[in-house]
Amino acid sequence: MQLDNRGLEPPTPMMRTLKALEKLNKGDTLTIINDRRPMFLYEQLDELGYKHTTEPHPDGGFQIEITK
Template sequence: MILDNRGLEPPQPMMRTLAALETLKDGETLTIINDRRPMFLYEQLDELGYSYETAERNDGSFQITITKG
């Protein structure tokens, strides 16, 4: 699943991401695209036990791949 959060003002990207993560089953992945690096989201992901990888895209946005479990 890909969630494009570009163009949204905080805290909307984080709220949308956390809501989408609730639908994942163990081992499933969510990819989000944000205008900026989601520093506060990383703290939440660590607390909830998700793993994630971040890559900066050519347009300056960030792609974060989040895996449950």
Template sequence: MKILDNRGLEPPQPMMRTLKNLDQMTDGEKIAIINDRRPMFLYEELDERGYKHETEAQGDGSFKITITKVGE
């Protein structure tokens, strides 16, 4: 699983980086992103595109979001 560390980036860079990587994913593939804050706008985009996602708060205050591309 690929890990994309978006910590330290100013908005909208984390969202743009994440969406660029999502476009390259194949069905069933997973990616984990790590953000400084909970990506509220990304959740809406993931839901619209049909991706599954799970968020885990990390000990350092960041958030790890595991995203799965669901096949049609």
């Protein structure tokens, strides 16, 4: 599943991401694209036990892969 959060003002990207993660099954991956590094989201993901990696996105911003 992929979610493009570019062009959205905080906290909308984080809220959309957390809502999408609720729909995933264990072991599934959500890929999000954000304009900037989601520092507050990282804290939430760590607390909830999600694994995540971040890489620069070719079109700008960052691509974050989150595994439930």
